Amino acid sequence: MTSLAGAQVLSAGMPKAEPLSARKQMVDKSQLPGTVFQRIEKLQDRSPFIIVILACLVGTLTGLIGSAFQLAIARIIEWRLHSTSLLGDATAAKYLLAFLIPAVMGFVAYYLVKQYAPESSGSGIPEIEGALLDLRPVRWARVLPVKFFGGLASLGSGMVLGREGPLVQMGANLGKMVSDISHYDKQKTQYALVAAGAGAGITAAFNAPLGGIIFVIEEMREEFKYSEASIKAVIAACVCACIAYQMIIGTSPILYLGQAALAPISSLWICIVLGIFLGILGVLSNHSIIRTRQALDKLYDKNRWIFPCTGFVIAGLIGVVGLASPQFTGGGFAIIPDVIAGAYALWPLLVILLVRLLLTVLSFGSGAPGGVFSPTLALGTVAGVSFGLLMDQLMPAPALPMMTYAILGMAGLFAATIRAPLTGIVIVIEMTGSYALILPLVLTCLASTLTAQTLGGLPLYSAMLDNTLAKLGIQRKHEA
Template identity: 30%
Template sequence: MKKNRIAILRSFWYLSHKLRRLLSRWALRFLVNRHSVTMLTAMFIGAASAVSVIIFRKTLDLMKMYLLEDGQRLLGVGETLQSRILLPLIPAIGAALLIPLSKRFPGEVNGYTFPKFLARVNVKGGAIGIKTVLLRIIAPSITIGSGGSAGVEGPAAVIGGGIGSIVGRWLGFSEKQRTLFVAAGAAGAIAAIFNAPIAGVMFALEIILLGNYEITSFGALVVSAAIATAISQSYFGNEQVFIVPEHVFTGLSETPIFLLFGAFIGVIAVFFIKIFYKISDVFDSLAINPFLKPVLGGVIVGIVAIFFPQVMGDGYGHITEVLAGRSGVLLCLALVFLKIFATTMTLGSGSAGGVFAPSLFIGAMAGRTFGAASQYVFPNFSSAPEFYAMLGIGAFLSAVTHAPLTGMFLMLEMTQGYKVIIPVMLTTVTGVFVAKTLLKDSIDTFSLSRQGIDLVTGKEINVMESLKVRDIMSKDFITIREIEPIKIVHDLIIAGSGLCFPVVNGQGGLKGVITVDDITRVFSEEYIQQIVTVGELTTEDIPVVTGYDTLRRAFECFSIADLEELPVVNNPLNKGEIIGMLKRGAVVSAYNREIMKRQSD
């Protein structure tokens, strides 16, 4: 029986392998051109991302029903303060349910994992497996379904990106094309979950691809987002997320207030980012079992929810209340900071989820608060507070993520408020400018910067890390003993044997190097060339590399030594046997060849 099963699995793998090769290397390439292949693949990824999002949302709905709604009913939680005393048990139970997943998949479940996803896409080649996709469906559903203060949008983007990565690898596409398909999957997922195709495209361009794209890339993102939105609308309907009343702003005279509001949003965004990672650091330093930290965070969120239940979950219901003008200004002011606290407690302690929904909530509360103050101070020039709440939805998200187009179009599509495009542009751009001025990193790149990861230069670093010194060093070199007269070096240079030579001591170990610059002053004095030894003019204090070092390490050594060649040794600790010479020009050429190869792929 076992042998038969193994034979069946081998046959299945063989057929799958043959089918993949047929699709990726023969059939599609003969039937259509390269761009058509990209578009067809993007269409499939968009459809698959939409289906994944539907499964994600259905899973979340089930968790909300079983954990939050049934849990409140069993505990007798109601509208009164006294009836909510046992409310902290629900998010604590949700956090406890993550423990088996955390033990089985360490490092893959807990906390705000979207920055890791960005690093994997932009620095590590975009390889994302089915395990990551499944975990992003299950873990955030448990956290949010039990009342944790988090959003589904970041996990949804990872789910869609994972779909794109899996499809790209299965069809045998290059690393560059796989990155595009990851972005296409993320665009489709964001478009499907928000019913916002343009925002999905902008999200992929600004956040996933870091603003670097070609016309073909843009087309693939648009196709994926469009297909995903169509499928999502056919299943969930085509209703806008937030229903807002008609607002009329006063015109040009209100422009300074919009700019001031944008600055206000930018300051709060920076506050949110710093508090978010400060609390994460506090939880990291706690001397308790790491699996119990999310439970502690859930209890704290539940305690806050006893008095302010609005902080639980994604908060979309209360955003609708604020946009309709049915929430007091003092409550909104309090919820700005309480939602920040609840979100940082949820994700900072190790529960799973994203920050998009909390950002929309905080932006709406901040906008309602600012709008009320503005209307009080400038009654003749300021629009209704609800209007500023609507602007705050997009402006705060943009400021937190440093992605102005994403927040702008997301707000417009979620509210269908296209008539207010000018105030949205002014507020959003100002908010992003102030946030970037006060803090270089967004909420997605802050933790990566602390680890020394720069997503902008990450791809170049990835190329340098992939190449080794042993692959490009020259094994044809001449060593010179330190006791030899300097004339030997002079003759070798004149004969065209090189401009830099390694110098060895009596035991054959590396002493340093001698270059044409070192002997320039004795070139014209032949009698000095016979008296002075090589060791007297040798440059000894130089960095060395080994054959196993990367090009990145080699670049660093060249910048320190300011030499055109470096010796390659087998033991860098005692500068032992010389096994080759590494030329600066060879390093640059190898790097350029690898870049061109990846681009052509």
């Protein structure tokens, strides 16, 4: 007993023994100066290159999935329209099939969301913003397949939705997946890679790498954790996503409309008036979407089957509308060239504006897995050209070309609804190649954003995240 007690006293005064692996590691690092391991370790202290490498992987995966997503949607739409056309002149049968095919696709999309990943509802961008605040989960193993196949079903059905929302959420979830699998300094990499994946999603949706970077910095300004490493990660991911996208889809802008002419200084006041009009329209659109979502959420809580049945009805009805008037349905990029070319007079354009606004509110407000960027850009084009036609009737000579009104309308309505003017400007410029319109774009977006803010309109994604958190009894603080 005495010897045992003495041994305990001696051991108490000695430093605790290191595990063998740790001692071996210390010996290796101390006895082998200048090894590759030490050089990498010192390099990592000076530059976060490991995080950047992981971000490159996230961006590449997002670009590949985004390209596959775009090609698959186009193929599904082509198959759906071809199936309906096989019935020839059988009008009743064609309309029945035009209802049933999209209706089944809508049911499948909504069912996948309800059954397996409710956070996949809508665009998913508010969920990613909540995740960056540690207020929402990122369950990539569930969200990735649900968002991919659910998005294919909802967008392929012809609903008025865009692919950018699903790609942002899938990109962010890929960032979380890479962070979890790599096990590299999870606390440091997780937020950076989730944000990097979100920016890569915007890049893959619009072939707009700078737009993806600005989107994270501006739209996610309250949630994004700024650091030297995280900024580099976002840039690297967006660049790699763009390279992957262009290798598969091509390098051309997704909506090249021709060379935009410089706007005369004497016409810049028109940009401000147009911005005010778009600001009012943006407030109306956001208010309608948020109220529709709140009303339907109460209905969905009553029975678990109401949500997928809602998808069945909405997608089926939009399929019938699309058979009769294709310009009313889909993301809207297909009608932009016709609108700019003058295929529609003022009153038909106003009808398209009203119907597309209602179908956008219905599609996105119902919780379908899809985005609202593309429908907003199309809606802004119609609104801008409608405004231009009205101005041409009121003024003795045309002040601006219709293409200019269309491009300003895209960016201005985007800025008013998302409340991210820089993102809207950059994305529209990269999409259309309209670098000559920077000054008019800035004026229009500034006027639309100030108008929306003055009228008390809420940023769409921020308001939707607040509604989600409110149902959980959580209230977040907003920056002033």
